Amino acid sequence: MPKSQRFVTVMRIAHAGGSRGAVVPDGDRHADQSVTPAQRELLLSGWNDTAVEVAPVLLPALLAGAAGRDGGAPAVVTAGGGLSYGELDALSSRLAR
Helix, strand or coil: CCHHHHHHHHHHHHHCCCCCCCCCCCCCCCCCCCCCHHHHHHHHHHCCCCCCCCCCCCHHHHHHHHHHHHCCCEEEEECCEEEEHHHHHHHHHHHHC
């Protein structure tokens, strides 16, 4: 079994409270194993702790900051071309007026 599938199985078991009755893929040879409370806590809380303080800022300010740092960097890429951060900032500024 690929490691990624094993990870999904462990997550399903952990989410079900470590119960052996957790919904797991057919034929999973690890389905009868449960996780310890410490492992469950690590999987669901420790690794999932992604809280980050973010300053309140509006999108135009973020765009202007990116344009100021590297105006030539690609901001929007499509099959027919694209826009750099500088170009996108200039267009959005014109639109705002």
